[in-house]
Amino acid sequence: MKEGPDIAQIGALIGDPARANMLAALTGGRALTATELAGVGGITVQTASTHLAKLEAGGLLAQRKQGRHRYFTLADEAVARLIESMMGFAAGRGHLRHQPGPKEPALRKARICYDHLAGDYGVRMLDSLIASGSIDAVGDGLALTEKGESDLKRIGINVGDLRSSRRPLCRSCLDWSERRAHLAGSLGKALLSSFLDKGWARRTAESRSINFSPEGDRQFLKLFPVDP
Amino acid sequence: MKEGPDIAQIGALIGDPARANMLAALTGGRALTATELAGVGGITVQTASTHLAKLEAGGLLAQRKQGRHRYFTLADEAVARLIESMMGFAAGRGHLRHQPGPKEPALRKARICYDHLAGDYGVRMLDSLIASGSIDAVGDGLALTEKGESDLKRIGINVGDLRSSRRPLCRSCLDWSERRAHLAGSLGKALLSSFLDKGWARRTAESRSINFSPEGDRQFLKLFPVDP
DNA sequence: GCGATGCTTCGGTTACGATCGAACTATGAA
DNA sequence: TTCATAGTTCGATCGTAACCGAAGCATCGC
Structure with a gap:
């Protein structure tokens, strides 16, 4: 005791x-x-x-x-991780909310998790980055490859700037709706920011969900294809 | 909401x-x-x-x-991980127990975390495994190398057997006393079991702490040296 | 100055849950 | 069978914390 x-x-x-x-x-x-x-x-x-x-x-x-x-x-981010991990745990035990609510599908598709993309789209993005060899996944850890760094520069993300912060570049975060990992860390934040900057998506007023425009949707799916 | x-x-x-x-x-x-x-x-x-x-x-x-x-x-193990992660979080915020208690030093040195070794010795073991090239650390993920597999066989741990279980082989678990990672997963369990089997250490009756014998202590430190 | 807005503090009510004594069930030992 | 041990269920008590109305500060716009 x-x-x-x-x-x-x-x-x-x-x-x-x-x-x-x-x-x-x-x-x-x-x-x-x-x-x-x-x-x-x-x-x-x-x-x-x-x-x-x-x-x-x-x-x-x-x-x-x-x-x-x-x-x-x-x-800080540690609190966000704690909350998200508890959500993942709760979802796994069936501790769901009483009424699923109308916003639920939107949340499952794409939502913000502290400062990065989560939900179906978040998981898909990470899967695609791994499949294309931009990110190395070892166990449950993630690391950016050289190929990934140059690929990202092409879409306007300068990894060098991100490295200067004390925060880890890549971090995997367990998604409570998908029960699989999505990309967190400063790179996760930078990617979401760029989508918002490009106008591909907008944050909604009162909810955590992220709304992709039809054009943004197209661009996103093209940039992060799922392998057949 | x-x-x-x-x-x-x-x-x-x-x-x-x-x-x-x-x-x-x-x-x-x-x-x-x-x-x-x-x-x-x-x-x-x-x-x-x-x-x-x-x-x-x-x-x-x-x-x-x-x-x-x-x-x-x-x-299941997910509950153990949740509890440990909350402990790590609480320790980081200074939510410590009122009286540190006499058993605290023993706990900090070596204790059991669900089924694997934690505390100073747990962290040291993982550090040593990484330094010797037995385990690859990428981000916060861990993976056993081929060298690690053969090294472990030499001390009586057959990794092939462990792979058959659905549980991940290597997993990093944040240590609340050291604030750094130690080795969890089925390999972490197997290592602790082997120490107990060899008589290097014993579990204590009412506490989570693990007591190393003088001889076990020597063997453990020899097997997992810290680099200078 | 004035009123309006955002937020905190105070006081009192209420409800829920932790607690334990006592009674009850189940298993084992003699 | 009887007694002892392990555990649950019941009933009642008690404390704490969530809650809100009302009053009190602080800041803004005028």
């Missing part, structure tokens, strides 16, 4: 439905205000305020004041 | 201190009875019984009856 770090504290933090909803919403990567988070949690602002204070004290959230707004984000 | 799987349920399950203690104890890999688990949770058997029922209903535990005893284990 009393062995090791205290998982009960963070378990309890995540264990409240309102807080869990807020955290899941923040996994979308966007900074949200206390009022918005109260909305996603289905509670009043007063209650949300105390919840947010607890989450911040627990080190799960960071906030920055901007005028009279208070923007909350996940404290 | 209402997007994705329900993490609040499992968060709440882990969020109770008594349940968290039981889960942490079961991460030791041993099957424990309800009474033993009541002990580690610091509660009466009645209370433990209801907790265990909840954990089982939530898919975190499995039980098997044996005579008048009821043995509980973690449902």
Whole structure:
């Protein structure tokens, strides 16, 4: 007994439905205000305020004041990974939400996971990068190849810039809807950003889903073909 | 809101201190009875019984009856990974236990993590295997090399046998005390088993720590040297 | 200055769940 | 059979934490 770090504290933090909803919403990567988070949690602002204070004290959230707004984000990528891994686990056990909801298909197709692409399209992209020899997959680890680096430069992504950050370039992240890996890390972020910049896709207002335009869809599927 | 799987349920399950203690104890890999688990949770058997029922209903535990005893284990390796990853996260945030306790140093040196070696010795072993070229590390993924396969055969581990199981051979598992990776997967299990079989080390009765004998210590350090 | 908006703090209510004593079932030992 | 041990179920208690209304700050626009 009393062995090791205290998982009960963070378990309890995540264990409240309102807080869990807020955290899941923040996994979308966007900074949200206390009022918005109260909305996603289905509670009043007063209650949300105390919840947010607890989450911040627990080190799960960071906030920055901007005028009279208070923007909350996940404290760092480790929190996002924890949440996503718990989602993957929960999905595997059948701990699904009561009503699947109309937005579910869109989420399964393409959604944002902290700052990179997830869902069917996210998994497909990684598969294609591996098949084309741009990324080496060893066990559950990923590494960019020289071919990959030059291929990416051709679509406007300069890997050298990304390397300067302390964050790992490639990281595999388990997708809860597909139950397979998609690409995270700074490269995952850069790829999604480029899709948005090119106008291939747009983020939706209140949801984590990512909407591809018909043209963007075509381009994406051409760039990341699935092998027959 | 209402997007994705329900993490609040499992968060709440882990969020109770008594349940968290039981889960942490079961991460030791041993099957424990309800009474033993009541002990580690610091509660009466009645209370433990209801907790265990909840954990089982939530898919975190499995039980098997044996005579008048009821043995509980973690449902599968995924649960162990979840618990360990939460421990790693908690340790990183400073969510440590109130009193470090006398057993802490032993735990940091060598302990069992589900079924493989963790702690200083676990990290050291993986480092050494990578340095000697037995294991390839790419990103955070691990893969056994041909050299590794033959080296392991020399110390009595037949990798061919391990491959037949559906479980991955090599897996990296983040160590909460060292904050670095150690070796999990079926190979990690096989290595620890061999140390125990050879008499180099023994499991302790009530704790997760692993005790190396003086001779076992010598052999282990010789087999897995650290590069200067 | 003023009101409006965003958010926090305070106080009091409420509900849920952890807890344990006691009674009950099941298995094993004598 | 009887007694002992392991565990569950029941019932009642109790504490904590989630919750919201109301009041209090802070910041913006005017």
